[in-house]
Amino acid sequence: MFDYETIRLIWWVFIGVVGIAFALTEGFDFGVGTLLPFIGKNDVERRVIINTVGATWEGNQVWLVLLGGAIFAIWPAVYATLFSGLYVAMLLVLFSLFFRPSAFDYRSKIEDPRWRNSWDWALFIGSSLPPILFGVLVGNLILGLPFHFDNDLRSFYDGSFWALLSPFALLCGVTGLLLTTFHGALFLKWRSEGVIHLRAVSTINGLGPMLLLALAATTLWVFVGIDRPEITQMVATDAPSNPLNKTVIAQGATWLQHFMAYPWMWLAPIIGFIGIALAWLLGKGDSRMGAFVSSSLGIVGIALTVGFGLFPFLLISATDPRSSLTLWDGSSSHNTMLLAFWITVVFLPIVLLYTRFVYRVIWGSVTEETVLKDSHTLY
Structure with a gap:
């Protein structure tokens, strides 16, 4: 039904959608934590905060599992390059995420202030460290x-973990933390009272101002101070995957020149800002849903800016530009991608409908009266 070139492009869109879904849903989870x-x-106020995401945090985290599985298959x-080369960084993400289920499940087991306070800080670590590390990852992808x-x-892989912590990557990490914390504050405002x-x-x-300043600094650095490789010769995009069947120059153009060549791409950073x-403006007032939806649109715009800027690259090699991976030469076989496509077409709508059902059932403000009345089933 779809030729090789088309199915590769479809999967670039699919995995991008999954990544954005993870950023939107797990983003406010991280922010609340x-x-x-x-x-x-x-203790009561912290129970209220935890229970704003208590019924959905596990489901939101599944988007990360789905993202990793999709990259593995497609x-x-x-x-292979990411998970072997960035082994230490990936383990740090994994270990920090371990704090979250433990904190959610064990915090309420003992009514001891020291016990609960310790798990609160564990949840803080498990919620604040991953956005920083994911931001550093995005910085290094750029x-x-x-x-x-x-x-x-x-x-x-020719680098080390410490080499990942460049000034630009650290700025991206700080921006990632500010973004998820801001998104989480908007969600908490929507679902809380008093x-x-x-x-x-x-x-x-x-x-709000801190995040906008960080986004402006990051965007300016990307568009003006970072070169983007350029493919000068490549085999047909419907050919079998072979990353070395292309010619790439290391400094083809800046990101600014890339966006100027395709003016419609400017919609992404405009939507983001x-x-x-x-x-921020709506969040300072009485708006709840409008402010959160605006934040979600901002996250979508930021994600699209990165995706459009990298396209067609998936991983850029800083030491051997020819080895850079694109969606045309780093994919699985045609049959694998087609099979995975039909599985996704069948099951993804089911997941989305179930997710919508869950949010509809549990929606509403979480108050101190709610958690005090239901101390056994709520966190």
């Missing part, structure tokens, strides 16, 4: 990673 020790001043060369393929298409609601508004008011700015 990051804010927990600061907005919640006592772009195995990308999966800069390029030090890897190459030999003539047998074996991948070799003093927690007011503290969330105050947090939104303070974080307008969405975040509008979320």
Whole structure:
């Protein structure tokens, strides 16, 4: 039904959608967990904050599993290069995520302030560290990673963990933390009342300018200060995957020149900035849903900016530009992609409908009266 070139492009869109879904849903989960020790001043208030995401955090985290599985099936060369070369960084993400289920499940087992306070800080670590590491990863995807393929298409990573922590990558990590915390504050404002609601508004008011400043600095650095490789010769896009069947120059153009060549791409950063700015303005007022939706649009715009800027690259090699992986030469076989496509077409709508059903059932404000009345089934 779809030729090789078309199905590769479809899967680029599919996996991009999954990545955006993870950023939107797990983003506010991370933000709520990051804010927990600061907005919640006592045990009851912290229980209210935890239960705003208590029924959905596990389902939201599945998007990350789906993203990793999709990359493994569709772009195995990308999966192998990332997970072998960035082994230490990936383990840090994994270990930090371990804090989250433990904190959610064990916090309420013992009514001891020290016990519960310890798990609150564990949830803070498990919620604040991953956005920083994911931001550092995005920064390094933009800069390029030090890897190459030999003539047998074996991948070799030439860098170290500490080399990932460049100034630009760290700026991206800080921006990622600010973004998820801001998104989480908007969600917390939407689903809370009273003093927690007011503290969330105050947090939104303070974080908004900081996030916009960080986004502006990151965007300016990307568009002006970072070169983007350029493919000068490539085999047909419907040919079998072979990353070495192309010619790439390391400094083809800047990101700014790339976006100027395709003016419609400017919609992505415009949506990103307008969405975040509008979320800040609405978040300071009485708006709940409008502010959160605006923040979500901002996140979509930021994600599309990165995706459009990299296209058609998936992984840029900083040491051997020819080894850079694109969606045309880093994919699985045609049959594998077609089979995975039909599986996705059948099951993804079911997942989305079930997710919509869950949010509809549990929706509403979480109050202190709610958690005090139901101390056995709620966190």
